[in-house]
Amino acid sequence: xxxxxxxxxxxxxxxxxxxxxxQQPGRIYKLGCLIPAERTSPGxxxxxxxxxxxxxxEGRNLEITSNGFxxxxxxxxxxxxxxxxxxxxxxxxxxxxxTRAFLEATKTIPIVAMSEDLVAxxxxxxxxxxxxxxxxxxxxxxxxxxxxxxxxxxxxxxxSRIALLADTTTPAAEQHIRKLQDAVRARxxxxxxxxxxxxxxxxxxxxxxxxxxxxxLIFLASPLFTINARTFxxxxxxxRMPSMHQWPEMAEDGGLIGYGPRFTExxxxxxxxxxxxxxxxxPADIPxxxxxxxxxxxxLKTAKAIGHEVPAGLVLRADKVIE
Numbered sequence: 001x002x003x004x005x006x007x008x009x010x011x012x013x014x015x016x017x018x019x020x021x022x023q024q025p026g027r028i029y030k031l032g033c034l035i036p037a038e039r040t041s042p043g044x045x046x047x048x049x050x051x052x053x054x055x056x057x058e059g060r061n062l063e064i065t066s067n068g069f070x071x072x073x074x075x076x077x078x079x080x081x082x083x084x085x086x087x088x089x090x091x092x093x094x095x096x097x098x099t100r101a102f103l104e105a106t107k108t109i110p111i112v113a114m115s116e117d118l119v120a121x122x123x124x125x126x127x128x129x130x131x132x133x134x135x136x137x138x139x140x141x142x143x144x145x146x147x148x149x150x151x152x153x154x155x156x157x158x159x160s161r162i163a164l165l166a167d168t169t170t171p172a173a174e175q176h177i178r179k180l181q182d183a184v185r186a187r188x189x190x191x192x193x194x195x196x197x198x199x200x201x202x203x204x205x206x207x208x209x210x211x212x213x214x215x216x217l218i219f220l221a222s223p224l225f226t227i228n229a230r231t232f233x234x235x236x237x238x239x240r241m242p243s244m245h246q247w248p249e250m251a252e253d254g255g256l257i258g259y260g261p262r263f264t265e266x267x268x269x270x271x272x273x274x275x276x277x278x279x280x281x282x283p284a285d286i287p288x289x290x291x292x293x294x295x296x297x298x299x300l301k302t303a304k305a306i307g308h309e310v311p312a313g314l315v316l317r318a319d320k321v322i323e
Contacts, residue, residue: 028061029278032088032109034068034079034098036227042249044069046264047092050271056278070227076101084109090277092270095223096121096170099134107133110277114270116141116221118288120172127288135283137270139261140290141221142176144246146183148259151296152216152244153187155257155310159215159242161190165205167222168195180220199224202232210239218244226263230254240306251297252322256306261291295319 037043048058056062065086068079080101083091093099094114100123102111113136115121120142124130127138152162162184166177177193184191192214194205202225209217217236219225225232226246233254236243244257251258269289276286299322303310315321 026061028063029056029090030063030065030086030088031274031278032065032068032083032086032091032093034071034076034083034091034093034102035114036071036095036098036223037069038227039067039069043263043267047267047271050268051275054272054275056275071098073097080105090274092274094136096123099123099136103132103134109133110135110283112136112270112273112277112283114266115139116170117172117176120175121170124288127290129284130286130288131284133283135273135286135288137266137273137289137291139221139266141246142179144260144294145176145180145218145220148218148244148246148257149180149183149187151257151259151314152218152242153189154314155244155298156216156242156308157311159189161192161212161214163192163194163209163212163214163217164220165194165196165202165209165217165225166220167197167224169197169224170222176220180218196224199228203235206232206235206239206241210241214241216242216244219246221246221260226250237302237305240308242303242306242308248295248297248320251299251302252320254299254302256299256302256308256310258297259294261294265293266291297322 065088066083068083071079076098084105090110091102092112093102096115099111099113111134113123113134115123116139118124118136118138119126124134164180181191181193192209192212194208196202196205229250230253242256245251245255246260247263248258249263296318297320298310298315298318301322
C-alpha cells in the first residue's frame with residue numbers, strides 16, 4: 001500500500017547538522033537514564049543506534065550510570081538518588097513524573113525529557129525557550145488525540161458511544177481529557193470516560209467500556225498504555241472492540257488503528273538532543289522539539305478478527321495496511 005509522510009510546520013532543531021564542538025577524545029561520557037521502557041525495547045535500541053551514529057557508543061566513550069530502564073513509579077525516588085550520585089553529564093527521563101523527580105533534585109545537570117506536553121506539564125517555560133536545565137521532545141498529544149478521534153469516528157461511523165481511556169496522573173490530564181470530551185460531543189457522539197492511574201486498572205476499564213455499550217475506544221496518549229501494550233491490545237480484540245492507539249507500531253502489534261510519530265523515530269530525535277548536550281550545548285539554549293513525521297497504520301487482520309469493516313476510503317489513505 002502507499003505511504004505518505006505528514007510534516008508539521010515546525011521542524012525540529014535536531015534536523016540541523018550536528019557539528020562536533022566539545023567532544024573530547026578519550027573521555028568517557030556518563031549518561032543517566034530513567035524511563036519506563038525496557039532496555040531491550042525497540043525505542044531504546046533506536047536511541048543507542050542513533051547515539052553511535054553521532055559518535056557516542058557504550059563500551060567506548062559512553063557509560064550508562066545506572067540501570068534506570070523499565071523503572072516503575074514506586075522506584076523513581078531511589079533511582080533518582082542513585083543516578084545523581086554517579087554525577088552524569090546528562091540525563092534522559094520521562095514521562096513527566098520521572099522528569100519532575102530530577103527537577104526537584106538538581107537544577108544544574110542537563111535533562112532531556114520526553115513527555116506528552118512539556119509546557120502544559122510545567123516542565124519547561126516554552127518550546128522555543130525552555131529555560132533551566134531541561135529540554136526534550138513534546139509529543140503534541142492534545143492535538144494528535146483530536147486527530148485520532150476524527151480518524152476513529154471515520155473508521156467506525158456507526159458508533160454512537162466512544163470510550164476514552166485516560167491516564168489521570170499527569171498535571172495536564174484534566175484539561176486534556178475535557179478537551180477531547182468536548183470534541184467527542186461536538187461530533188454528535190456520547191462520551192464515556194475511564195480515568196486510570198495504574199496498569200491494573202486498564203483491563204477492567206476495557207471491560208467497563210464494553211459493558212456500557214461503547215462502540216469504539218481510544219487510548220489517550222500515555223506511557224501507561226504503551227509499555228507492554230500487547231496485553232491490552234489482545235484484550236480489546238477479545239472484546240471485539242475497534243480501537244485507536246498512540247503509536248503506529250501498536251497497530252502493527254495487533255491494534256486496529258495507530259496514528260502518530262513512530263516510537264523509534266522519536267527516540268532517535270531524543271538521542272540527537274543528548275548528543276548536542278554532550279558536545280557542550282546547554283538545555284536552556286536548545287529549543288524543545290516536536291515530532292515531524294506521522295503515520296496512519298490500519299490492521300485489517302484485526303478488523304477481520306473483531307468483525308469490523310474499515311471504510312475503503314480510510315484504508316486507501318493509510319500509510320501502511322496490515323493484511
